[in-house]
């Protein structure tokens with residue numbers, strides 16, 4: 001919880017904080033840990049846009065009695081010795097971004113991560129920033145494509161916690177970076193590195209997390225942003241339209257979601273006798289349940305059982321240098337104008353760009369206050 005008013009806040013000279021925010025993950029691969037995680041996730045009206053009177057009996061009477069056990073079994077198959085893959089990679093990315101900024105700025109911002117659901121919570125991290133004297137905060141969701149269910153619900157949580165404070169920091173939010181040249185280059189390098197080691201497939205499948213079709217009809221730009229990322233990645237890899245396929249995974253419930261569904265696409269490609277496919281998940285910057293279990297395990301089974309021969313899963317960006325560099329560039333671009341005394345850059349980086357104004361990004365993406 002955030003304690004109201006803190007003398008510490010006034011004593012330390014003003015600093016900037018960068019908060020990386022991700023979706024959240026259970027604390028353990030057990031039904032007991034899955035239940036509160038799923039309850040919090042699926043009670044969010046940004047995620048399930050049904051009237052409460054209709055949704056609550058389904059959630060509490062059916063889903064929370066069946067899904068925790070099934071999901072826990074899936075999590076157990078991908079759990080790492082240090083914990084949930086999503087959290088392990090997010091924590092590593094945070095440390096690497098802190099190092100990257102430390103090497104490039106005389107006075108680097110404080111970098112921390114929070115989970116929108118579960119731990120470490122947004123409330124806990126906002127308190128840590130306060131303790132460290134941060135009166136400016138850049139919120140950077142680890143979702144390159146904007147969706148109300150992911151990005152907006154992260155911002156909702158930040159502002160709900162700030163609503164409990166009297167003296168809040170200046171806040172900037174990064175809405176999306178689905179077409180950022182550094183992000184696209186990192187995605188393309190990742191695929192090329194895989195091909196250099198393992199040869200090329202007949203088709204590259206780009207699988208994005210789905211959302212309900214109705215969300216797009218109501219104005220969510222998510223589908224367009226996924227398509228733009230896919231197109232830019234295909235361009236960077238010099239692929240023709242018949243060499244790649246974009247699709248949407250992780251459908252939840254019975255409503256119509258974005259099509260084509262990944263499971264159908266994999267089955268169809270297998271049935272058509274496609275010899276080899278490689279699957280990459282550009283919308284996930286960290287490997288997690290949805291990539292390691294749903295794609296690399298379930299997806300592979302679907303393709304092979306339908307008649308496909310060779311299936312390669314290409315891991316997410318995780319801790320790649322070029323991705324951390326892109327994340328650093330996105331951060332610096334969005335800190336423009338907040339660079340006060342002691343915050344000067346140490347010089348241009350190795351690719352010769354001017355720090356904070358890199359890769360054609362002349363201005364911060366989206367700002368709220370200050």
Ligand SMILES: C=CC1=C(C)c2cc3[nH]c(cc4nc(cc5[nH]c(cc1n2)c(C)c5CCC(=O)O)C(CCC(=O)O)=C4C)c(C)c3C=C
Nearest residue numbers: 023024025026047071086147149150209211252288289290
């Ligand atoms: C990439 C961004 C994501 C969007 C958009 C998104 C929308 C969305 N998700 C659900 C339901 C579930 N998602 C679950 C896991 C999950 N989702 C994302 C990302 C997005 N979701 C990630 C990174 C993860 C993995 C978390 C991990 O711990 O590894 C789950 C929980 C797992 C399970 O039981 O299947 C659910 C449920 C909906 C309904 C939705 C949009 C409406």
Ligand SMILES: [Fe+2]
Nearest residue numbers: 023209250290
């Ligand atoms: Fe999800």
Ligand SMILES: [Fe+2]
Nearest residue numbers: 329349353358
């Ligand atoms: Fe750079």
